[in-house]
Amino acid sequence: MKSHYQLAIVGAGPAGMAAAAAAAECGATSVVFDEQPAPGGQIYRAVETPAAVDRAILGVDYWRGAELAKTLRDCGVDYVPGATVWQVSPTREIGVTVDGTAMLITADQVIVATGALERPFPVPGWTLPSVMTAGSAQVLLKSAALAADGAVFAGTGPLLYLVAWQYVQAGVAVKAVLDTTPISNYFRATRHLAGALRAPQYLMKGIRLLRGIKKAGVPLIRGVRDLRMRGDDAVSAVEYRRGHDWQRIEADQVFLHQGVVPNVNLSYSIGCRHTWNEAQLCWQATTDSWGESTVEGVAIAGDGAGINGALAAEYQGRIAALGALYRLGTIDADERARRAAPARAALAAERRIRPFLETLYRPPKYFRVPPDDQTVVCRCEEVDVAAIRKAVAVGCVGPNQLKSFSRCGMGPCQGRLCGLTVSELIADFTDLPVSEIGYYRLRPPIKPLLLAELAELQTPAASDR
Amino acid sequence: MFTNIGIRDRDFVRVIFEDQEIMVPQGHTVAAVLLAEGIRSCRETPVSGAPRGPYCMMGICFECLVVIDGEPNQQACMRHVREGMSIERQHGVAQIGPDANAAQDPAE
CATH class of the missing domain: 3.50.50.60 (FAD/NAD(P)-binding domain)
Structure with a gap:
C-alpha cells in the first residue's frame, strides 16, 4: 500500500x-x-x-x-x-x-x-434470535454451505424468491414463503410491462424462480398484510394475517426481506x-x-x-x-466518451426493467411505517415506535433531534437498520414529506474504531510512495 | 437450525467456544460457526438484556457482537476463524479489560 x-x-x-x-x-x-x-x-x-x-x-x-x-x-x-x-x-x-x-x-x-x-423490516419480534435477513441466508449459503431446514421466508422482492429458490435447489425444506407484495402492486406494475418486456430475461428469471419454488411444494402465501415473530429466547413461530384472522406457522428460523x-x-x-x-x-x-x-x-x-x-x-x-x-x-474527453459508450448503452438497457420492479416490489407503507407502538425501530438502542411518537408529540422535528430525545440511531450500526424507518415515521407523524424530514447527520468514523488504533495512526512508509 | 449442505474440501481449525473445543472449516466466519453449532443467541443487549443473534451477516447490523480472544464487541460475521481462537458470548455492556485500567494516566 x-x-x-x-x-x-x-x-x-x-x-x-x-x-x-x-x-x-x-x-x-x-x-x-x-x-x-x-x-x-x-x-x-x-x-x-x-x-x-x-x-x-x-x-x-x-x-x-x-x-x-x-x-x-x-x-x-x-x-x-x-x-x-x-x-x-x-x-x-x-x-x-x-x-x-x-x-x-x-x-x-x-x-x-x-x-x-437490505431495507429495514420492522415488525413485532424482528429482533428475536433466528430472525435474519434473506441476504444473510444467501451469505451463509455462498460462503459456508450452511442452510436452515424448515425456514420461513417472508417479504417481497427478487432476492427473497431467489434465496428461497436456491434453498429448493440445494434440497433444503422451506416451510413457507409469506409474500407481502400488495395485490394492488400487480395492477400498478402492468403499466410498466412494456419496458419490462424489453428486458425479458428478468421476467423469465422471475417466473422460473417462482415456478421452481411452487414445484417443490413450498406453500407460497400471497397478500400477507400483517406479520409478527413469536418466541421467548429465540423465534419459535411466525404469525401472519391476510384478512381478519391470524394464522400461525411454527418455525425456528425466519428470513425477512423487503428489497435493498x-x-x-x-x-x-x-x-x-x-x-x-x-x-x-x-x-x-x-x-x-x-x-x-x-x-x-x-x-x-x-x-x-x-x-x-x-x-x-x-x-x-x-x-x-x-x-x-x-x-x-x-x-481526454474524446477517449472518455469513446471508452464509456458501450457501458452507457448496456446501462440504459439494464435500467429498462427497474420501473416495473420498483412498482411491483414497492414495500407497502404498513411494513415501512410500523403501525404497532411496541415495534422496535432502533435495534441498537431499543427504541420503539411509541418512544418516537412521544418525542415528536413534544416537539422533536427530525432524526438528528430524535437522537437527543431517545438515543435512536446512536448505536454501533449508525442508523443503517433504523434510518429509513425513522425518516418515514417522523414524516408520517408530522404529515410532512420525507424529503423535508431528512436523514441522520452521519460523521466519521462510520465504523467503530478503537482509541488505541487512532493513537497509533500510521501512514504507509514514505519509501512506498 | 443450520446444517451443512455439502461443503467443499477444506482444512479444519480448532477453536475454543466457552471452554469447548470444536473443529471448524477454515474460511468460516465466527457467526457461521455459532449458527452451525446451534447457538442462536450470541449476546444480550446492554439496554434491556434481550437476547440477540446474527442478523445481516454482512457487517452492518452489529447484532452478532461476541468476545474473541478476550476482546469484546467483535463482529462475529466479519471475523474469520483461526487456529486456537477463543470465542465467547457477550453479556450486556462490554467490560473494559484490566490492560486498559493498567495504562498510565498521562495526567500523573
Whole structure:
C-alpha cells in the first residue's frame, strides 16, 4: 500500500471491480479497499472459493463475478482486502484499518462503491434470535454451505424468491414463503410491462424462480398484510394475517426481506448531497452523468447511488472510473466518451426493467411505517415506535433531534437498520414529506474504531510512495 | 437450525467456544460457526438484556457482537476463524479489560 494514489476505490463488488479494471487499462495508480477477505461484494460473495460442492444451487448469474474477481487480481491495481474504511474526508484523506492497524492515505479521486443493504423490516419480534435477513441466508449459503431446514421466508422482492429458490435447489425444506407484495402492486406494475418486456430475461428469471419454488411444494402465501415473530429466547413461530384472522406457522428460523436500498453511510459522512428517491423509497446521492457527487473528486458507483442491480453496477463502475481518469488528466474527453459508450448503452438497457420492479416490489407503507407502538425501530438502542411518537408529540422535528430525545440511531450500526424507518415515521407523524424530514447527520468514523488504533495512526512508509 | 449442505474440501481449525473445543472449516466466519453449532443467541443487549443473534451477516447490523480472544464487541460475521481462537458470548455492556485500567494516566 502507498501513502498516495491517483484513484482510491472503496468496495470490491461489481462496481468497484469494474472501476479498478477501467483505471488499470488507462494506467492510473489505483487502490481498492474492501472489508471482506476476497473480492465479489455481497452479490458475488465467495465467488472465488464457493463453499458448496454443488455449483448449480446458486444459479448461473452468480458465476459472472468470477471473471470480474480474476480481472481485479490480475489488472495490477493494489487490492487491499480486510480493509475497513472508516473515513473519507471532503479533501479525500482516507482513514482505513487493516489487520488492526489504522492508516491515513490520500487520493486525487475517490470512487465510493459501497453497494446496498437490505431495507429495514420492522415488525413485532424482528429482533428475536433466528430472525435474519434473506441476504444473510444467501451469505451463509455462498460462503459456508450452511442452510436452515424448515425456514420461513417472508417479504417481497427478487432476492427473497431467489434465496428461497436456491434453498429448493440445494434440497433444503422451506416451510413457507409469506409474500407481502400488495395485490394492488400487480395492477400498478402492468403499466410498466412494456419496458419490462424489453428486458425479458428478468421476467423469465422471475417466473422460473417462482415456478421452481411452487414445484417443490413450498406453500407460497400471497397478500400477507400483517406479520409478527413469536418466541421467548429465540423465534419459535411466525404469525401472519391476510384478512381478519391470524394464522400461525411454527418455525425456528425466519428470513425477512423487503428489497435493498443504497448504503449511504460513507457518502453522507463525506458530505455528498442526497435526495429522497420516491420511486425507490430511499436516500440517494446526487451524481452527474459520470457518477461524480456534489463533493469534487468523489464519485459514487453501483447500488450505492440508487438501486439498479449487479450488471448496472459494473457499467456504472466503469463510467465512474473513466470520469475520474478524465479529471486526473489521464484521458481526454474524446477517449472518455469513446471508452464509456458501450457501458452507457448496456446501462440504459439494464435500467429498462427497474420501473416495473420498483412498482411491483414497492414495500407497502404498513411494513415501512410500523403501525404497532411496541415495534422496535432502533435495534441498537431499543427504541420503539411509541418512544418516537412521544418525542415528536413534544416537539422533536427530525432524526438528528430524535437522537437527543431517545438515543435512536446512536448505536454501533449508525442508523443503517433504523434510518429509513425513522425518516418515514417522523414524516408520517408530522404529515410532512420525507424529503423535508431528512436523514441522520452521519460523521466519521462510520465504523467503530478503537482509541488505541487512532493513537497509533500510521501512514504507509514514505519509501512506498 | 443450520446444517451443512455439502461443503467443499477444506482444512479444519480448532477453536475454543466457552471452554469447548470444536473443529471448524477454515474460511468460516465466527457467526457461521455459532449458527452451525446451534447457538442462536450470541449476546444480550446492554439496554434491556434481550437476547440477540446474527442478523445481516454482512457487517452492518452489529447484532452478532461476541468476545474473541478476550476482546469484546467483535463482529462475529466479519471475523474469520483461526487456529486456537477463543470465542465467547457477550453479556450486556462490554467490560473494559484490566490492560486498559493498567495504562498510565498521562495526567500523573
